[in-house]
Amino acid sequence: MIEINNLTVQFGGVKPINELTVTLKSGISGLIGPNGAGKTTLLNVLSGFVTPTQGSVSVNGRKLTGLAPHKRALFGLRRTFQTDQIADDLTLWENVEAIADHAGFIDKDMANHAVEQAIAYVGLRKRIHRKGSNLSTQERHLAEIAKALIGKPELVMLDEPGAGMSESETKHLEDVIRGIPAYCGAQVFLIDHDVELIAACCDETMVLDFGKLLALGPTHEVLQNPEVQKAYLGSFEELGVHA
Numbered sequence: 169m170i171e172i173n174n175l176t177v178q179f180g181g182v183k184p185i186n187e188l189t190v191t192l193k194s195g196i197s198g199l200i201g202p203n204g205a206g207k208t209t210l211l212n213v214l215s216g217f218v219t220p221t222q223g224s225v226s227v228n229g230r231k232l233t234g235l236a237p238h239k240r241a242l243f244g245l246r247r248t249f250q251t252d253q254i255a256d257d258l259t260l261w262e263n264v265e266a267i268a269d270h271a272g273f274i275d276k277d278m279a280n281h282a283v284e285q286a287i288a289y290v291g292l293r294k295r296i297h298r299k300g301s302n303l304s305t306q307e308r309h310l311a312e313i314a315k316a317l318i319g320k321p322e323l324v325m326l327d328e329p330g331a332g333m334s335e336s337e338t339k340h341l342e343d344v345i346r347g348i349p350a351y352c353g354a355q356v357f358l359i360d361h362d363v364e365l366i367a368a369c370c371d372e373t374m375v376l377d378f379g380k381l382l383a384l385g386p387t388h389e390v391l392q393n394p395e396v397q398k399a400y401l402g403s404f405e406e407l408g409v410h411a
Contacts, residue, residue, distance in 0.1 A: 169193050170214070170323065170357065175223035177209050177379075184209040185220070186379035195349040196356040198370030198387060200363065202399060205376040207359050208250075211325055214357075215247055216240050227323050227355075241270070244322030244354070248312040248329055256301035260292060260311055263300055267318045286314040289351055290344050306337040313344060321354040330362050342368045367391060375399070 170192040177185040184206040201207050212218040214225055216237035224233045232240055254263050264287055268279040287296055290310040295303065303311060309329050316324045326345065330338050346369055348356050360366055366373055366387060373390045375382040377399050383390045390396055 169228055169355070170197070171224075171226040172210075173224050173226075175210075175213065175225060176221045177206075177213060177218060178221045184379050185213065188223070188376075188379065188381055190374055190381055190384055192355075192357070192372065192374065194355075194371035196345065196358060196370050198366040198373035199357065199359045199376065200361070200366055200373060201376035201382070204378070206379040207376055208327065209379075210376070211247065211327055211357075211359060214323075214325060215245065230322075244320060245325070246316035246318075246321040246323070246354075247325035248309070248316055248327055250328045250331065252308045252312050253315075254300040254303065254308045254311055256299065258300055259297050260287065260300065260303065260307075261296045263311055264314050264318065267315045282318050286317045287311075289317065289347075290314045291340060305332040306334075306341075309333065309341070310344065317348070317352055317354075321352060323357060324348055324354045325357045326359065328360050328362075329358075330360055330365050338362070338365060341365070345369045363391065 172188055172190045175185050175188040176183060199207055199210070209218060213220055214232065216232065216235060220233070224231060226232060227245065230243060261283065264283045268283050287293060290313050292307060292310055292314065295307055300308070313326065313329060330341050333341060342365060345356060345358060348354055358366065358370055370387045372385060373387040374384040375390060375396050382399060383393050383396050
């Protein structure tokens with residue numbers, strides 16, 4: 169469960185997050201909003217890369233405010249980035265193994281098993297020995313998710329994981345995302361401009377607009393909210409999304 173209380177982030181005269189209070193309880197929660205709404209800033213606050221001006225954030229009762237990023241990772245926070253962090257000169261196995269080396273496993277066999285299972289879960293077992301430079305866009309995004317599943321995560325934050333994927337590739341991604349809570353018990357926080365991906369995966373969705381909470385609730389209700397459509401979506405029918 170993600171609890172955000174009176175959170176404000178200020179850069180000079182700009183407040184990308186402005187007195188935000190929200191609780192996200194679902195296994196898979198979504199975040200949408202127009203460019204500049206504060207989505208990435210919120211993710212960076214949760215990750216520990218940005219220090220809020222005021223307020224607090226907690227995950228499963230653990231207060232994160234003031235906790236260094238590496239300690240949040242040990243606690244169980246994982247995230248992917250809009251620009252993947254796959255090393256081109258390492259194999260897929262080595263990219264995921266690098267995360268396992270810092271995840272607190274008792275022995276190497278346990279770490280290797282976790283790496284093998286994560287790679288298999290995202291559907292890349294046949295790519296284990298392929299260099300990062302030879303992975304497709306879809307495979308690189310899936311490899312990022314595999315990295316995020318190492319070491320008993322409490323919260324997996326996915327920042328636009330479907331960017332650059334075809335329709336068929338996105339369908340596989342949907343299956344991977346929806347299965348994460350059952351696979352490892354983690355809550356998923358999905359941020360994406362692809363409203364169809366949000367609709368397919370998220371039980372609840374929040375909408376930010378200029379750092380303020382515009383809407384929060386069951387995803388199909390949020391996507392049909394007239395204020396949300398006016399601020400961000402246009403019309404539900406034009407997007408081809410059906411609740």
